[in-house]
Amino acid sequence: MESLGSDEAGARPVSRSVRISKPQFRAVLRAADAPRTVWSAPDEATVVGSGAAATVTADGPNRFERIREAAEALFSSGDVHAGTEAARPRLFGGFAFHADSVAGPPWEQFPGARFVLPRVQVTYADNGTWLTVTAVGPDADPRTVERELDRHRERLRSLPDPGPPADPPGVVGRRRTTAKGDWRSSVNAAVERIRAGDLEKVVLAQALDVDLGDDLSVPDVLWRLGEAYPDCYRFLVEPVGDDGPQASFFGATPERLVGLRGRTVETDALAGTTGRGETPAEDEWLANELLADEKNVHEHELVAETIRDQLAPFASSVNAGARRVKRLATVQHLWTPITAELATDEHVLSLVEALHPTPAVGGLPPDRALSTIRDTEPFDRGWYAAPVGWVDAAGYGSFAVALRSAVSREDSATLFAGVGVVEDSDPDREWDEVQLKYRPILDELERS
Numbered sequence: 001m002e003s004l005g006s007d008e009a010g011a012r013p014v015s016r017s018v019r020i021s022k023p024q025f026r027a028v029l030r031a032a033d034a035p036r037t038v039w040s041a042p043d044e045a046t047v048v049g050s051g052a053a054a055t056v057t058a059d060g061p062n063r064f065e066r067i068r069e070a071a072e073a074l075f076s077s078g079d080v081h082a083g084t085e086a087a088r089p090r091l092f093g094g095f096a097f098h099a100d101s102v103a104g105p106p107w108e109q110f111p112g113a114r115f116v117l118p119r120v121q122v123t124y125a126d127n128g129t130w131l132t133v134t135a136v137g138p139d140a141d142p143r144t145v146e147r148e149l150d151r152h153r154e155r156l157r158s159l160p161d162p163g164p165p166a167d168p169p170g171v172v173g174r175r176r177t178t179a180k181g182d183w184r185s186s187v188n189a190a191v192e193r194i195r196a197g198d199l200e201k202v203v204l205a206q207a208l209d210v211d212l213g214d215d216l217s218v219p220d221v222l223w224r225l226g227e228a229y230p231d232c233y234r235f236l237v238e239p240v241g242d243d244g245p246q247a248s249f250f251g252a253t254p255e256r257l258v259g260l261r262g263r264t265v266e267t268d269a270l271a272g273t274t275g276r277g278e279t280p281a282e283d284e285w286l287a288n289e290l291l292a293d294e295k296n297v298h299e300h301e302l303v304a305e306t307i308r309d310q311l312a313p314f315a316s317s318v319n320a321g322a323r324r325v326k327r328l329a330t331v332q333h334l335w336t337p338i339t340a341e342l343a344t345d346e347h348v349l350s351l352v353e354a355l356h357p358t359p360a361v362g363g364l365p366p367d368r369a370l371s372t373i374r375d376t377e378p379f380d381r382g383w384y385a386a387p388v389g390w391v392d393a394a395g396y397g398s399f400a401v402a403l404r405s406a407v408s409r410e411d412s413a414t415l416f417a418g419v420g421v422v423e424d425s426d427p428d429r430e431w432d433e434v435q436l437k438y439r440p441i442l443d444e445l446e447r448s
Contacts, residue, residue, distance in 0.1 A: 011140055013089055014140040014142055015079070015080040015089045016142070017130050017149075020129050024162060025219075026162045027161070029218070029219040031155070031159055033050045034238055036236060037050075038222055040233070041398055047090075052116045056091065057113060058111070060100070064349050064350075064352060068347050068349040068350065071349070082130075084123075086125040087125070087131075089134045090397075091390060091392075094113070094114070094115075094387055094402060095386045095388075096110065097385050097386040098370070101382060106247065106407040107382030110249065117136065118134065119135070120152055133148045173210065177207040177208070177209070178207075183427060191421065191425055194421070194423045200302060200365065201359055201363045201422050202368075202372045202421050203373070204421055206377075208414065209413075212445065215410045215411050216408045225440070228443070229440065233255075233256065234251070236249070236250045237388060248407070250405065251405025251441070253402060254328055254333060255270045255403055257399040264341060265311065266337070268336065269303045269360070273290075273331050273332070274293075274296075286332060297334070300334040302422075304323075306359045306364065311340045311354070314346055314351065315340040315343060320336050324336075330439040331439075345395075346395070347395035352397075361401055382407070388400055417437035418437070419437075
C-alpha cells in the first residue's frame, strides 16, 4: 500500500525557491544527500534532487492508483512559493515492470513503486537556475525552510570545482544471465507461438552483470551520457534509507512513455532498430533499409496502433505524425510521435497505467506476452523497461520508459536490454541487437 513517513502523513508541504548562480551539474550531484534524484529530458528543465522531504511507496497491481492517491493527498494543501513553475516541488520516481515483482537481485531495495519529494532541488531551467527547499512534517515551518534555503544557497556557492570527469571504471568481469543456446530456444519458441496465433509479438530481454575495476562515479557517468545522448531522457533513482551499499538505477532512454500538461498528451512509438554507419552514406543507407524493412515496420506499427488504442478512451482526438528514423549515437530507431487532446481532465498517472507496458517493451496480447516474459526470462526485470518520471501538484508530469539502463552498487553493475520478437525474427540477429543496445551504458563503463 502507499505510505508516508509517520511524521509526514497528513502534513502539508512548505516550499520556497530562489534563483541562484548556475553551479556545475556534477558538483551538485556529488554533494547531494541520499537518496539522489536526476531528471533531464528534451525540452524540459534538468533537476537534481537531494534527500527526501517525503516518500510514497506502493506494491501490487494497484500500485499506480495508490501512488496517485498518495500524491494527491500530499499535494492537496501546501504553502508553496516558487519563482518559476519549473522550480515547484515534484515527486520523482518510478514503478516495477511487473505487478508481482519479486525484488530479487539486484532489485532488493526497489519496491513495486516509490516516489520521492526531494528535500533540496536544483532546477536548471530556460529562465535560470533555481534552488528549492521543501519540508513536510514537524519541521515544515516557513521560517525554518527559508533559513535552510539561505544555508543551501551559500553551500552551492562554495562547491569546489569537480574537475574533469573521472575515466570510466573499466569492466573486469562479465556474467550473462542468458546463454546463447537458451536464447535461440526462447526466441524460436516465441516465434512458434506467434505463427500459431497465440501471440502477435513479445519483447524478450537479457541482463548482463559486470564487475568494475573501480567504484562507479554516478555523477560522471550521467554527465557523459548527457554528452553522448542529448536527445534522450536521463534519470537517476536511488532507494531511501536502506542499509548496505547505495544502489543507483540510472540510464539514458530514447523512449518517452507520456507527457501531460493541461489536456495535451505527448507520447511516442519507438520500435524497430538498426545500427549506425561508419560513414554518412552508410548511415543513410541503413536508415533507408530500416524504413523499408518489413519485419521492423510491422513491429513498429503494432506499437503505434496499440498506443493510439490505449489513448482513445481518454481522448477527444489522437494524432500520429509521420514515421521517421530517430538517430542516436549507437543505433537508429523507427519513431512516430503521437499527440492527443483529452476529453476531460486526467491525472498523468492514469495515463501511465493505461500505457504501461507498451508493446515496445511487453508485447501483444499484453497478458499473454507478460506471461511469456515471466516464464522465459531467467531474471526479474525490476524497474527495467518500466515508467520513470515525475508528477506535480496539478497532476501533470513526464514519464519515460527505463531502457538503456543499469543498476549499480560501488564496483558492480547490472545492465539490461531487450528486443521485439515477431513472426519472422531470427534468434542470431536478435542476439546481435541486444548487444548493440548494451552499448550506451557499456561505453561509459569500459576503459578505451
